[in-house]
Amino acid sequence: MTQVIVLNGGSSSGKSGIIRCLQAVLPDPWLALGTDTLVEAMPMSMQTADGGVEFAADGAVIVGPGFRTLEAAWIEGIAAMARAGARVVVDEVFLGGADSQQRWRTALSGLRVLWVGVRCDGAVAAGREVARGDRTIGMAVSQAEVVHQGVTYDLEVDTTRAESMECARTIAARVE
C-alpha cells in the first residue's frame, strides 16, 4: 500500500491543484502537507530574515541554515505521521534538486513512496503566476528546471496542456 506520495515541481507548476483533485478522487482520506505549510508555521521574521527563507524581488528563493534545521525536523514528523497510519501527499519544491530528494528519501526509508514529478513549461507557468496574483513574479521561471535536476521519479505529469484533474487521475492509477 502506497503510504506517501511526494509531488515535486516548481512554483506555479500546478501541484496544489493536482493534490486537491487527488484528495477528491482517491477513495481513502489523504493528508496534504508541504513546503507552504512549513513556511506558514515559521515565525514571520524567518520569512524575510537571516536563517529563514527569503523571496527575493526577482523570484529567487534563498534558504538559510535556520530554515534547514526546522525543515529536517518537519520531514521527520511527516515520516512519523505516515508510519502512524496517515496517508500523506507531500507538496514539495526541491530547490536543491537531487540533494533535496535525498533528504526526503532518508527520512521516508521503509515507507512505500510514490515519487511524482510535476512539469510545466516555464513560459506557461510564468503566465499562470501572473494569473494567480499571489506569488512573487519570477519564481515560476527560476524554478521550472532546477527543481528536477538529478531527481528520479516513478512517474511524471506535465500540466502545460493537461488539466489538474487529468494529472490527478494519472497519479491515482499508480497508487496501491
Add this chain to the structure above:
Amino acid sequence: MTQVIVLNGGSSSGKSGIIRCLQAVLPDPWLALGTDTLVEAMPMSMQTADGGVEFAADGAVIVGPGFRTLEAAWIEGIAAMARAGARVVVDEVFLGGADSQQRWRTALSGLRVLWVGVRCDGAVAAGREVARGDRTIGMAVSQAEVVHQGVTYDLEVDTTRAESMECARTIAARVE
C-alpha cells in the same frame, strides 16, 4: 477610448485569472471590481439569509431582493467611477442572462464598453473547481451555460484550452 471591460462567465471559468493578466499587459492602470467584491462588501448575514445571496450545497446561487437593491446601487457606482476617469474591468456572473446584461447596459450608457464572454467547457470548469478548493462544488457546472443565455458580446474567449494570459492578450488587442 475603452472605458469599461465587462467579463461575463460562470464560476471557475477563469475570469479572475484573465483579469489579473489584463491588468498586467494593459499599459494603463485598470481597476478590477466584480461580483465577488460586492458580496464581500455585504453583511455576513446577507451571504446566507433571506434577501441576500445564498450558495446552496448543490452549487446553485439564490439571490433575493435585498441583494438586487444593493447591486443596483453598486452598478451605478461602478459607472460613476468610469465617468470620473477610472478605467474599470468588471468581473461578472450574469445569473439572469440577458436581463443581467441589460441592467449593466443601462447603467453604463454613454460609456465605451467592451463586452467579453468567457466560456469554459462545463466538465473542465468542474475539474478546476475541485482543484482550486475554495468554491462550493457544483457552481461551475450549473452556471456554465445559463450565464450566456441571450447575452451579446464584442468578443468571446474560451479557457477550455487557452491560458489566461493568452485570453488576456486577445482581449487587450481589442481595447482602444
Add this chain to the structure above:
Amino acid sequence: MTQVIVLNGGSSSGKSGIIRCLQAVLPDPWLALGTDTLVEAMPMSMQTADGGVEFAADGAVIVGPGFRTLEAAWIEGIAAMARAGARVVVDEVFLGGADSQQRWRTALSGLRVLWVGVRCDGAVAAGREVARGDRTIGMAVSQAEVVHQGVTYDLEVDTTRAESMECARTIAARVE
C-alpha cells in the same frame, strides 16, 4: 437618514472588526468598502511600483500620483452608490489628515455623513499588528497619530480598551 459612515483610523486600530460588528447590529444592510478594497482592485504592479502605493519595510506607506487619480474616481463612485440608495460604511486611513478628509467631504457633499475617528494607543496597535500577522510591522505606530491630524469627527471611539462590538454599538446609536 445617515447615508454614509466614514471610519478613519491607523492600521491595526480595529476599524475592520468594528465595521463587521456594525453590519451585524445595524438593522439595514450596509455595504463595507474601503482603502483595502481599492488597493486590491489595482494592478499588482501598482502595489509596489512608481505611481501606486508602496508599503516600505519600516511600515511607511508611500502613495504616488497614479494612485491618487484612481482613488479620486473611486471616491466619486462610492458617493454615487450612496446617492443611488446603498448605505455605505467606508473604512479609511487618512494618510494626508485634513486634506484626505476634504477630498471625501467634497465628493460626499449633499449626503448625510457620520464621521467617526477610531483611535488606538500606538503601542497597543503595534502589538495587535504582530498578533494578526498579515501587516508590515511598523505601519500601526507610524499611522496612529498622523491620520487624525486636523480631522474633525461626529464621534470618536477608542479600541485600546473597548471591544469592537462595544465600539460598534456606540456608533450604531448615532446612526439615524
Add this chain to the structure above:
Amino acid sequence: MTQVIVLNGGSSSGKSGIIRCLQAVLPDPWLALGTDTLVEAMPMSMQTADGGVEFAADGAVIVGPGFRTLEAAWIEGIAAMARAGARVVVDEVFLGGADSQQRWRTALSGLRVLWVGVRCDGAVAAGREVARGDRTIGMAVSQAEVVHQGVTYDLEVDTTRAESMECARTIAARVE
C-alpha cells in the same frame, strides 16, 4: 528546555494571535501548528461529510472517526518533530476536554511540555467572532467552557482584558 507549548482554548479566544506574538518574542524559532493546520490538510469532503469534521450552522463542531484516525497520526508526527529538535507551539481546541489532553499527553511523553490554558469570557469571544468575520457564529460561545473541562495547565492566560502580546510575554517568561 521546553520542547512543546500546547495552547488550548475555545474558538475566538485569541490563541492564534498569542502564538504569533510568542513566535516574535521568543529568541529561538518555534513552529506553530494546530487544529486549523490539520483541518486544512484534510480532503475538502472531510470538512463536511461523515467521518470528518463538520461545522454546524449553530457553531457546534462534530468530529467523526475518520477525523480521529488522521488526528492520532498527526499528533504522533508533531511529537516526532519535537523529538527531532524543532520547538513547536501547538494551537489546540480540546473539544473532548480531559480526554483530548490525555491523547496529547501520551503522544508527547518524554518531552518537556508547557500546558497553557487560554480563557476568554464567552460573551466577549462571541463579539470577537463577529468582528473577525471568518468563523461560524456560535462556535465561540459553545466552546468557551467545555474545552477546559478536566484539563490541567502549567499556567492560564485570559484574553478578556489582556492583549495578545501581554499574554505572550507571560507565557514566554515560563519557557525554559
